[in-house]
Amino acid sequence: MTFQAPKGVSEYVPPRSALFAEAREAFAESARRACYANVETAVFEDTGLFVRGVGESSDVVRKEMYSFQDRGGREITLRPEFTAGVVRAVLEHNLHKGALPVKVFTSGPAFRYERPQSGRYRQFYQFDLEAIGTEDPAVDAETIAVAYDAYKSLGLTQFTLLLNTLGDKNCRPAYRAALQDFLRKLDLDEDTRARIEINPLRVLDDKRPEVRQQTANAPYIVDYLCGDCKTHHDTVRALLTSLNIPFEDAPRLVRGLDYYMRTTYEFDHALLGAQSGIGGGGRYDGLSEDIGGPSLPGIGFAVGLDRIVLAIESERGAPTAHAAVGCQVFGVPLGGDAHADVLALITALRRAGVRADMIFGSRGLKGAMKAADRSGARFAVLIGAEEKNAATVRMNDLQSGDQQDVAATSATEWLLNKLSGEETE
Numbered sequence: 001m002t003f004q005a006p007k008g009v010s011e012y013v014p015p016r017s018a019l020f021a022e023a024r025e026a027f028a029e030s031a032r033r034a035c036y037a038n039v040e041t042a043v044f045e046d047t048g049l050f051v052r053g054v055g056e057s058s059d060v061v062r063k064e065m066y067s068f069q070d071r072g073g074r075e076i077t078l079r080p081e082f083t084a085g086v087v088r089a090v091l092e093h094n095l096h097k098g099a100l101p102v103k104v105f106t107s108g109p110a111f112r113y114e115r116p117q118s119g120r121y122r123q124f125y126q127f128d129l130e131a132i133g134t135e136d137p138a139v140d141a142e143t144i145a146v147a148y149d150a151y152k153s154l155g156l157t158q159f160t161l162l163l164n165t166l167g168d169k170n171c172r173p174a175y176r177a178a179l180q181d182f183l184r185k186l187d188l189d190e191d192t193r194a195r196i197e198i199n200p201l202r203v204l205d206d207k208r209p210e211v212r213q214q215t216a217n218a219p220y221i222v223d224y225l226c227g228d229c230k231t232h233h234d235t236v237r238a239l240l241t242s243l244n245i246p247f248e249d250a251p252r253l254v255r256g257l258d259y260y261m262r263t264t265y266e267f268d269h270a271l272l273g274a275q276s277g278i279g280g281g282g283r284y285d286g287l288s289e290d291i292g293g294p295s296l297p298g299i300g301f302a303v304g305l306d307r308i309v310l311a312i313e314s315e316r317g318a319p320t321a322h323a324a325v326g327c328q329v330f331g332v333p334l335g336g337d338a339h340a341d342v343l344a345l346i347t348a349l350r351r352a353g354v355r356a357d358m359i360f361g362s363r364g365l366k367g368a369m370k371a372a373d374r375s376g377a378r379f380a381v382l383i384g385a386e387e388k389n390a391a392t393v394r395m396n397d398l399q400s401g402d403q404q405d406v407a408a409t410s411a412t413e414w415l416l417n418k419l420s421g422e423e424t425e
Helices: 016-033 047-054 059-064 083-092 137-153 172-183 190-198 209-214 227-242 305-316 321-325 336-351 365-375 385-390 408-419
Strands: 044-046 067-069 075-078 102-111 123-132 159-165 261-269 277-283 298-304 329-333 356-358 379-383 392-397 403-407
Touching: 016 102, 016 123, 016 137, 016 305, 044 047, 044 083, 047 059, 047 075, 047 083, 083 102, 083 123, 083 298, 123 137, 123 305, 137 159, 137 227, 137 261, 137 277, 137 298, 159 227, 172 190, 227 261, 261 298, 261 305, 277 305, 298 305, 329 336, 329 365, 336 356, 336 379, 336 385, 336 408, 379 385, 379 408, 385 392, 392 408, 403 408
Parallel strands: 329 356, 329 379
Antiparallel strands: 044 075, 067 075, 102 123, 123 298, 159 261, 261 277, 277 298, 379 392, 392 403
């Protein structure tokens, strides 16, 4: 093999791809139930959108963006995150001039130049959800509930919701000054000291043990909140309690992007080690103005689908080959002249919502039945010369081993009745 995927690219093939699809659909379904609409946005944007939106002090902008000049001389960047592009699309297509909030979700790949490791990739996949156009703390709680319910629907139990607030433009300046005074006294490297002057909250997000040890006694932002921010935060906490969503107060929690303010949260998984974050989000009430739009408060979250797959595997174990396809009926033609009959039956089942497959090419009965077993199907349907002459289909229950001949004209109905207790779509 001459070519391989570039370093740091996450790819999914069966059977693992089934977990990826399951995770993505769990979040999409949770979003749809809350009346969020799907959008698809550009994979690459004007570099200035991320510089202004994400923030020049963030590691994303300073170190991690895949940026280049296109053939027209335009500065282009592969999206490192979704929110800035979604807000841009909402403004460009005038969605904010209709009913508010604008509630949308999307998913797909994003790109950051990082050191590849388990759960951290250069091309990675996210599910993103945004509610744009309201300051109501109930929407903060709603976005958290959508994510929480999706995790639960996947059967995950070993995750924790961490919750904090980052204040707003009224109360954060006083906290920023107090935090800078504290940080300037520490023994930090030159790069980190420069960050103190640009965005000191980012220092609290530093994962290095030596930095965390020094910042352990840094002041808490909750001690500097203005009345409005405190009321907002207390309301979000009360709403989560009323929704039976457990959370832990995390006064050190900050997010890696500069646009966050007020409500900030993260979901951590206990079995993933250093890369334990499986999703998070928060408010970005000033982002629209930062990219040239009107005042338009917003909140949202992004979840790492790659890490959710790892979390599912850590709790369930690795997927089986059967899980990748979920086949229910497997067709076995015995002899070349039976292929058309089997294909017709399989196609009728598919059109009725059944997941069905069949043997292609020449295969003996023994090999064909091995393939049927490997498919994970409940039933194997066999048609050979004897069945064709009798106008029947032999139904082989692969769970019980029972066999039964059924009239060909009623084979589809017979299988649908037998499968009626199982999921067909």
